[in-house]
Amino acid sequence: MVSTYSMWSLFRNCRKAVDWRYLQQLVPLERDRNLHFGSLIHECLQLWHQRRDLAEVLALISGLCPNRLQDDNQRRDWHLATAMMRAYAERYAADDFEVIGLEHNFEGPIINPATGAASRSFVLAGKVDGIVRIGGEHFILEHKTAAQIDGDYLEKLWTDFQITIYAHYIEQTMGIPITGILYNVLVKAKLQQGKGETEEEFQERRAELLAKSKTGKTTAKRRLPESDEEFQERLTEKYADPAMFHREMLYLSRDRFDVLRSELWELTQAFLDARRRGVFYQNTAFCFNYQRPCAYFALCRSNGNPNVIENFYQRVPPNTELRVLPSDAPEPTF
Ligand code: SF4
Incomplete structure (x- = not known):
C-alpha cells in the first residue's frame, strides 16, 4: 500500500x-475553503518559481477562479491570491537561492x-514543494x-x-544531503470586501441615528458595496507591510531522523494490527481540533448512516495529492 505522511499523522490522531x-475512501462533497486556498497558492508559487512571470501567475489565478463574478468564495480567493502574489513577486523579485526542483x-x-x-x-510516498540550493x-x-506569524507559529x-x-x-532517493528546511510563509490577510447595506438596513440605521440626534437630522448615507478596485487597493496596502511574508x-538534526523513522515503523505495525482486527477506534478529543468539526463528524455522529454517506x-481514491507519480515527474537538475 502506498502511504503518505498525512495518513500516518491522521492515524496517530x-x-x-x-x-x-x-x-472506505470517503471525502466530504463540500471541500474545505482553507484547503482550496492553500492549493491555489501552492500552484501560484510553483509557477512563479518556475517562470518568474507575474502576468502568468495572475492569469492562473483567474483561470482557477472562473466563477468569481457569481461565487463569493471564488471572488474572495481571487482577491486574496491576486494581492498576495503581486506583493510576493515584488518582495522576492530576486531570491538568494537556486531552485533545483519543484513539486518533487x-x-x-x-x-x-x-x-x-x-x-x-x-511504501511511503510524498511530494515536497521544492528543493533549493543556498551557498x-x-x-x-x-x-x-x-x-498570522508570531513566536508560537515559528516555534x-x-x-x-x-x-x-x-x-x-529525499536524501535517500536522490542521494543529496539535505541541510534543512526553508519555510516560505505567506500571511492570509483577514480583510473582507465591504458588502454595503440594503435599503432596509440603511433605513433602520438611519432611524436609530435620528432617534439619537438632538437636532432631529442626520447626514447618514447608504453604505454602498466596496468595488473590486477599492478592495484590491486596500489589500495592496495591507500587503505592503513586510510582516505579511516571512522566511x-x-x-535538521540527524537524531530527529532516527526518532521519526522508528515512530513511522511503529505506526505501520499498529495499522496492520488495527486492520487485521477490523478495529479503528474513535478519538473524540480530536473532533474539533482545528476549531471546526472534523470532516467526518457527521459520519461518526450518525454511526456511518448510509444516507449521510450518500x-x-x-x-x-486516497493520495490524490500525489498527482504525478515519481516516474512521471520531471527530474530535478543539479
Ligand atoms: S469525527 Fe470521528 S473521525 Fe473525526 S476526529 Fe472525531 S472520532 Fe475521529
Missing part, C-alpha cells in the same frame, strides 16, 4: 478518520529500525499560508514531522 478516508515526488521503503528490513506492506547546501522549500515549525521525514526520503530556515460524501 484518530484511527477512525483513517478508516473513513483511506479504507518521491517514494521509498519504510524500514524496520531493529532489522534494517523494508516493510512488505507499505552549496541543499534545503527543502516548504510553502505555508498562515493566519511550532519544529514539530513539523512531515517535512523532516520527507527530507530524509525561516530550520536546520448525501454528504463521495468516494475518492
Whole structure:
C-alpha cells in the first residue's frame, strides 16, 4: 500500500478518520475553503518559481477562479491570491537561492529500525514543494499560508514531522544531503470586501441615528458595496507591510531522523494490527481540533448512516495529492 505522511499523522490522531478516508475512501462533497486556498497558492508559487512571470501567475489565478463574478468564495480567493502574489513577486523579485526542483515526488521503503528490513506492506510516498540550493547546501522549500506569524507559529515549525521525514526520503532517493528546511510563509490577510447595506438596513440605521440626534437630522448615507478596485487597493496596502511574508530556515538534526523513522515503523505495525482486527477506534478529543468539526463528524455522529454517506460524501481514491507519480515527474537538475 502506498502511504503518505498525512495518513500516518491522521492515524496517530484518530484511527477512525483513517478508516473513513483511506479504507472506505470517503471525502466530504463540500471541500474545505482553507484547503482550496492553500492549493491555489501552492500552484501560484510553483509557477512563479518556475517562470518568474507575474502576468502568468495572475492569469492562473483567474483561470482557477472562473466563477468569481457569481461565487463569493471564488471572488474572495481571487482577491486574496491576486494581492498576495503581486506583493510576493515584488518582495522576492530576486531570491538568494537556486531552485533545483519543484513539486518533487518521491517514494521509498519504510524500514524496520531493529532489522534494517523494508516493510512488505507499505511504501511511503510524498511530494515536497521544492528543493533549493543556498551557498552549496541543499534545503527543502516548504510553502505555508498562515493566519498570522508570531513566536508560537515559528516555534511550532519544529514539530513539523512531515517535512523532516520527507527530507530524509529525499536524501535517500536522490542521494543529496539535505541541510534543512526553508519555510516560505505567506500571511492570509483577514480583510473582507465591504458588502454595503440594503435599503432596509440603511433605513433602520438611519432611524436609530435620528432617534439619537438632538437636532432631529442626520447626514447618514447608504453604505454602498466596496468595488473590486477599492478592495484590491486596500489589500495592496495591507500587503505592503513586510510582516505579511516571512522566511525561516530550520536546520535538521540527524537524531530527529532516527526518532521519526522508528515512530513511522511503529505506526505501520499498529495499522496492520488495527486492520487485521477490523478495529479503528474513535478519538473524540480530536473532533474539533482545528476549531471546526472534523470532516467526518457527521459520519461518526450518525454511526456511518448510509444516507449521510450518500448525501454528504463521495468516494475518492486516497493520495490524490500525489498527482504525478515519481516516474512521471520531471527530474530535478543539479
Ligand atoms: S469525527 Fe472525531 S472520532 Fe470521528 S473521525 Fe473525526 S476526529 Fe475521529
